[in-house]
Amino acid sequence: MRHSTSPSRRLLALTLGGVLAAALAGCGGDSGDEESAGATGGTLVFGTSNDPVILDGAYVSDGESIRPVRQIFESLVTTKEGGTEPLPLLAKSWETSADGLTWTFTLQEGVKFHDGEPFNAAAVCTNFDRWYNFKGVQQADSVAYYWLTVFGGFAKNESPDTAPSLYKSCAAENDTTAVITLTRPNGAFLSGLTLPAFSMASPKALTEFKADEVKGAADAPQFTGTFGTEHPVGTGPFKFESWQRGDRLTIARNDDYWGEKAKLDKVVFRPIGKGADRRQALEAGDIDGYDLVDPGDVDALKSAGFQILERPAFNVGYIGFDQAEEPVNNPKIREAIAYAINRQQIVQANYPAGAEVATQFQPPSLWGHNPEVPKYDYDPEKAKTLVAESGVKNPTLQFFYPTDVSRPYMPNPTANFEIMKANLEAVGFKVVPKAAKWDPDYLNAVDSGNAGAVHIIGWTGDYGDPDNFIGTFFGRPKAQFGFKDAAIQDELARALSLSDQAERDTIYKKANADIMTALPGIPYVHTKPNIAFKAGVTGYVPSPVNNEDFSTVSLPSSN
Amino acid sequence: MARFVFRRLALLIPILFGLSLLLFLWVRALPGGPAIALLGERATPEAIERFNRLYGLDRSLWEQYASYMGRVVRLDLGASTRTNRPVLTEFWERFPATIELALAALLIAVAVGIPLGYFAARRFGTWLDNSSVVASLIGVTIPVFFLGFLLKYVFAVRLGWLPSQGRQDARLAVEHPTNFYVLDGIVTGNLNATWDAIAHLILPAIALASIPLAIIVRITRASVLDVLNEDYVRTAEAKGLTKRVISRRHVLRNAMLPVSTTIGLQTGLLLSGAILTETVFALPGIGTYLVRAIDGRDYSAIQGVILIIAVIYVIVNLLVDISYGIIDPRVRVR
Numbered sequence: 001m002r003h004s005t006s007p008s009r010r011l012l013a014l015t016l017g018g019v020l021a022a023a024l025a026g027c028g029g030d031s032g033d034e035e036s037a038g039a040t041g042g043t044l045v046f047g048t049s050n051d052p053v054i055l056d057g058a059y060v061s062d063g064e065s066i067r068p069v070r071q072i073f074e075s076l077v078t079t080k081e082g083g084t085e086p087l088p089l090l091a092k093s094w095e096t097s098a099d100g101l102t103w104t105f106t107l108q109e110g111v112k113f114h115d116g117e118p119f120n121a122a123a124v125c126t127n128f129d130r131w132y133n134f135k136g137v138q139q140a141d142s143v144a145y146y147w148l149t150v151f152g153g154f155a156k157n158e159s160p161d162t163a164p165s166l167y168k169s170c171a172a173e174n175d176t177t178a179v180i181t182l183t184r185p186n187g188a189f190l191s192g193l194t195l196p197a198f199s200m201a202s203p204k205a206l207t208e209f210k211a212d213e214v215k216g217a218a219d220a221p222q223f224t225g226t227f228g229t230e231h232p233v234g235t236g237p238f239k240f241e242s243w244q245r246g247d248r249l250t251i252a253r254n255d256d257y258w259g260e261k262a263k264l265d266k267v268v269f270r271p272i273g274k275g276a277d278r279r280q281a282l283e284a285g286d287i288d289g290y291d292l293v294d295p296g297d298v299d300a301l302k303s304a305g306f307q308i309l310e311r312p313a314f315n316v317g318y319i320g321f322d323q324a325e326e327p328v329n330n331p332k333i334r335e336a337i338a339y340a341i342n343r344q345q346i347v348q349a350n351y352p353a354g355a356e357v358a359t360q361f362q363p364p365s366l367w368g369h370n371p372e373v374p375k376y377d378y379d380p381e382k383a384k385t386l387v388a389e390s391g392v393k394n395p396t397l398q399f400f401y402p403t404d405v406s407r408p409y410m411p412n413p414t415a416n417f418e419i420m421k422a423n424l425e426a427v428g429f430k431v432v433p434k435a436a437k438w439d440p441d442y443l444n445a446v447d448s449g450n451a452g453a454v455h456i457i458g459w460t461g462d463y464g465d466p467d468n469f470i471g472t473f474f475g476r477p478k479a480q481f482g483f484k485d486a487a488i489q490d491e492l493a494r495a496l497s498l499s500d501q502a503e504r505d506t507i508y509k510k511a512n513a514d515i516m517t518a519l520p521g522i523p524y525v526h527t528k529p530n531i532a533f534k535a536g537v538t539g540y541v542p543s544p545v546n547n548e549d550f551s552t553v554s555l556p557s558s559n
Numbered sequence: 560m561a562r563f564v565f566r567r568l569a570l571l572i573p574i575l576f577g578l579s580l581l582l583f584l585w586v587r588a589l590p591g592g593p594a595i596a597l598l599g600e601r602a603t604p605e606a607i608e609r610f611n612r613l614y615g616l617d618r619s620l621w622e623q624y625a626s627y628m629g630r631v632v633r634l635d636l637g638a639s640t641r642t643n644r645p646v647l648t649e650f651w652e653r654f655p656a657t658i659e660l661a662l663a664a665l666l667i668a669v670a671v672g673i674p675l676g677y678f679a680a681r682r683f684g685t686w687l688d689n690s691s692v693v694a695s696l697i698g699v700t701i702p703v704f705f706l707g708f709l710l711k712y713v714f715a716v717r718l719g720w721l722p723s724q725g726r727q728d729a730r731l732a733v734e735h736p737t738n739f740y741v742l743d744g745i746v747t748g749n750l751n752a753t754w755d756a757i758a759h760l761i762l763p764a765i766a767l768a769s770i771p772l773a774i775i776v777r778i779t780r781a782s783v784l785d786v787l788n789e790d791y792v793r794t795a796e797a798k799g800l801t802k803r804v805i806s807r808r809h810v811l812r813n814a815m816l817p818v819s820t821t822i823g824l825q826t827g828l829l830l831s832g833a834i835l836t837e838t839v840f841a842l843p844g845i846g847t848y849l850v851r852a853i854d855g856r857d858y859s860a861i862q863g864v865i866l867i868i869a870v871i872y873v874i875v876n877l878l879v880d881i882s883y884g885i886i887d888p889r890v891r892v893r
Contacts, residue, residue, distance in 0.1 A: 045730060053641060137643065142594070142610060158612075161605040163851055221613075270841075274850075277724055277840075439595060473800040
């Protein structure tokens with residue numbers, strides 16, 4: 001009787017057997033087999049950190065939406081491979097009028113959108129006018145961030161604090177000549193145009209798929225068109241194929257592309273939230289590469305034979321001073337702090353290989369960088385002398401730092417703070433630590449100038465113009481820094497308004513030197529984010545501004 | 560029966576009203592808001608003010624609540640502040656993934672748990688009994704996400720037997736008419752896709768099943784032990800009925816009552832466990848959606864998802880109550 005096979009027992013055996021069979025069968029269908037031999041073809045699977053928001057370039061400013069947008073769409077200008085200077089793309093060449101207000105773009109010929117519509121000057125103007133006429137929620141910073149950054153305002157600003165628009169109008173002189181008129185001269189405009197927010201969409205698709213339709217209640221606006229979710233039609237080397245939200249986004253080679261065709265057949269973007277999980281997916285062979293490698297995984301991946309690519313540094317981590325607070329309103333105190341901080345030690349201890357010590361508020365890869373700015377090499381004795389000279393007795397610093405966050409320029413804020421605190425105490429400062437949760441307490445405090453005398457934060461650049469770094473920080477007085485410096489502001493405003501690159505470069509170099517003399521803060525690091533690929537993947541060129549092109553990538557020829 | 564069902568469903572209305580008010584106040588009590596969560600370092604006071612005005616977040620709480628409830632009664636759960644898409648749409652896109660996972664986990668828990676509990680009871684005091692008790696204790700205590708991570712590391716990364724994340728191999732081109740990936744393969748005639756989807760479900764389902772499995776084993780075992788000692792079982796044995804008939808007609812059927820209650824209650828645990836499991840295995844279900852919504856202070860998304868889960872929970876428990884009537888005629892509800 002003990003050996004009776006009762007129904008439940010048989011069912012159990014069957015279930016387990018079935019489960020095992022499924023597992024083994026499932027393994028057989030996995031990976032590798034679908035990739036074709038040779039350097040062209042195949043499907044590359046790339047791990048990302050999140051699903052894109054929408055595939056309409058004008059509505060996005062987050063890295064994961066930008067990634068596929070960059071493959072499907074193109075702008076008038078692009079950035080040099082791996083660099084930041086603007087280069088022709090859909091515009092072959094351009095000219096500026098003497099007063100800097102009129103920009104005449106000569107367009108590439110024979111370019112078609114993925115839906116067969118021609119790319120021409122009329123299409124350029126349709127796109128520009130579309131953005132200029134954004135209404136309601138389209139004007140929110142979470143939507144039109146890049147338009148607000150480069151152009152300021154819209155045709156009709158819905159918010160009183162939105163600036164007047166830099167954009168005036170666009171005219172199509174003929175099929176290949178588009179003339180854009182600005183309201184004031186602005187040299188950063190061209191670099192701004194390299195952003196994916198200003199990529200060219202098919203006017204027919206924009207209308208047909210209602211890219212601008214906003215429905216729903218005023219406090220619950222919804223984009224109801226399908227342009228950005230099902231029909232993103234651009235001119236790029238890849239076409240949109242399908243999007244299973246949260247699962248994968250698939251793009252396929254555009255065989256009618258006007259330039260050099262992509263090597264891969266398809267690229268699949270798969271969102272995997274955590275860096276550790278992306279790493280495991282790469283190690284298990286489920287993906288061929290991924291972005292945003294956790295600094296702690298770099299060495300392990302390298303020794304396991306994976307490729308680690310470095311993105312040129314395009315960010316800055318800095319110590320900020322709020323000069324509305326004592327004692328940092330005293331220039332000698334700020335200088336003393338600059339000499340007291342051991343930046344080399346911080347970068348070596350708390351940052352992955354590839355991070356470099358910063359000497360100014362913009363990275364070396366960005367023109368306008370000045371190798372000759374005043375430097376404050378670690379010198380505690382000098383710091384002590386300066387403290388004594390400052391006339392401040394028992395200087396005390398309220399030092400704010402964030403918790404619950406890891407930023408590319410600051411993977412471990414607490415670790416940075418600890419070293420800085422020790423450095424400062426060694427030269428006679430009393431440090432009062434103030435930790436605050438990054439979102440929202442810390443950000444709010446820093447923004448509103450309520451983050452004590454000293455705080456640490458940073459910035460990642462969006463496009464290759466110094467105005468995107470030092471212009472953002474010091475172009476206008478900010479509560480964060482609590483000071484007004486008319487000389488620096490004027491310098492930055494002037495550099496922004498000129499069109500000649502060489503002239504601007506000279507002014508920005510001087511501005512960087514002036515800033516490092518005035519010392520509104522102490523930049524200390526630029527970091528290089530990492531991308532990982534399995535062995536044999538070639539052709540991926542990392543870009544400081546995340547303008548990365550999958551059309552030059554190939555999979556290994558054999559598996 | 561119909562009146563019973565109707566009354567229970569009618570209870571949903573006050574439950575949802577109360578819950579929606581609580582949720583509404585709770586999400587707004589969370590520090591920060593969608594503006595600063597979305598903008599990060601790019602946030603300036605003007606940007607935040609602009610955002611709040613455009614999304615109606617600068618109005619009084621009562622105004623916001625009235626506006627929100629006005630939409631909810633029309634089954635409009637608002638829009639996500641991250642994507643500006645209707646919350647209901649985003650929910651339905653992701654719900655099948657969670658359902659598949661929960662059902663697979665439930666299947667494993669029931670298919671393994673009930674027989675295991677039954678045999679543990681029949682072989683009371685033997686190694687099978689003792690080891691299943693110990694195993695169930697371990698199952699309950701190991702955190703689901705840790706178990707998931709362990710399973711992933713052993714079976715996906717080191718052994719390479721099973722995939723490490725996702726619902727389907729990214730290199731397989733598959734149509735998804737139903738969005739239930741296991742079903743989609745069958746419906747489109749692509750059995751390879753079905754096997755692949757099942758392979759992707761195995762590890763997360765095992766991880767998620769660990770808690771309900773442990774509990775089902777214990778409850779079944781206890782319940783069967785109780786029933787085995789009942790007079791009517793002894794009577795049946797004395798009558799000369801075969802073991803098989805006794806198990807099916809008398810033991811199992813009577814033992815199932817408490818077990819089915821447990822299964823109903825486990826739904827809640829399964830849904831919350833799904834959140835952790837989905838994150839470990841990067842499954843695009845409502846678990847990952849809710850986690851991101853909370854991080855991003857996406858008020859409508861958070862409220863919408865939790866409200867829908869509440870409705871599901873009430874309905875599932877209603878079904879469990881109805882199932883009593885089927886299993887045990889003595890408990891037919893009026």
